[in-house]
Amino acid sequence: MKTSNMQMFPNGLVIHHYMLPVPGIRKKIIYQFSDTHLCLADDLSSEEESRYAAERxxxxxxxxxxxxxxxxxxxxEEQLLDAGTHFKNLLGHAVSDGDAVVMCGDVFECLSGANLRFYEEQMRNVTVPAMAVCGNHKPVGEIPDGYLFSSTKKPVQTIELDDLIIIGFENSRREVTKEQNECLLDLFKAGxxxxxxxHVPVMTEENAPLLKESGEYFQLNYDGASETTLEFIEILKQHSGQIIAGFxxxxxxxxxxxIAPGLTQYVSTQGILGNINRFEIGV
Ligand SMILES: [Fe+2]
Ligand SMILES: [Fe+2]
Structure with a gap:
């Protein structure tokens, strides 16, 4: 199902609704958002960090x-709120209505202590399964351990619900590795x-004119992409019958x-303008 209805709220939240009536899946709501580009400062931030946060x-x-x-x-006007308020609104709504939340990268604009503390505080109260994959606005290798945000640097993450599995890929450098592909194939075997x-979308036949105009920075399968990255997309195509959606x-x-007949990729637009995708999946 490709069409969406849009619903706007006074707090700047914009919900894009999609219905995916997949047989064999018990009805559930899954939220997807991305690109909130948090660049916060707090009482513990240095002067330099605070200045950078204000500038960005x-x-x-x-x-x-x-x-x-x-x-x-x-x-x-309401959508021009600051990134932190949008993040709270997006997450708050998704948790109150959803069975799971998926953040498709660029949650952070920069890797600051204030961002890590804010994310920690917001995510601590999340009562449904949630996952964030890494975006390209921070070096994945520099994400410190010991925070809830640290999981974004994992090459592959999963959320296992009763009748489906959400698999998150770290592809922020427009690269998928052999190890990630092997892990994906193993996960498919479970059936x-x-x-x-x-984070970075697949350039498909359908969206190629748009993505080519946007530039190769926006394409996972850009001209010159590695063999293992292209293999990842082939694996998706070969398993299209088992994939409900790509986010x-x-x-x-x-x-x-x-991406292939029956396999649709949904790219969420900017969370920093209050956008979120709501998927009603199953029957
Ligand atoms: Fe972004
Ligand atoms: Fe990005």
Whole structure:
């Protein structure tokens, strides 16, 4: 199902609704959002960190509007809230209504102590299974251990629900490794229906004109992508019958397209403008 209905709320939240009536799956709600680009400062931040956070946050005021204008995304005054407020609203809504939450990268604009502390505090109260994959706005190798956000650096993550499995891939450098592919093949062997979550989207036949115009920075299978990255996409195609959906972010505009017949990729648009995808899955 490719069409979505859009619902706007006074707090700037914009919900894009999708219905995926997959037989054999018990009805459930899964939320997807991405690209909140948090760049916060708090009482523990150094002067330099605070200055950088203020600079980047100001910069994102115009970047998000630029993406919205160039891709015909409507936005209101309420959607120009700060990234931290959007993140709280997005997560709060997803947790109150959803059975699981998937964040498809660029939750953080920068890897600061204030961001790690804020994420920790927000995620501590999350009562449904949640996953965030790494975006490209921070070096994955520099993400410290010991925080809830640390799981974003795992090459592969999973959320196992009763009748489906969500598999998150770290592809923030537009690279999928042989080890990740082997892990994916093992997970398929279990036979459960799958949702794939990643940051950088697959360039499909359908979205190629748009992604080519946006540039190779926005394409997982760019000209020159590694063999193992291309193999990852082949594995997805070969298992299209077992995949309910692919989720991605990174584009800052919404995109829905088929990776293969029956396998649809849903790219969530910018969370920093309050956008979130709501999937009603199953029957
Ligand atoms: Fe982004
Ligand atoms: Fe990105």
């Amino acid at each position: 946050s100001t910069k994102w005021l115009s970047i998000r509007e630029g993406f919205a204008r160039s891709h015909d995304q409507l936005y209101t 459960k229906p799958v949702i794939i979550a990643m 991605a972010g990174h584009l800052h505009y919404p995109n829905v397209s088929e």
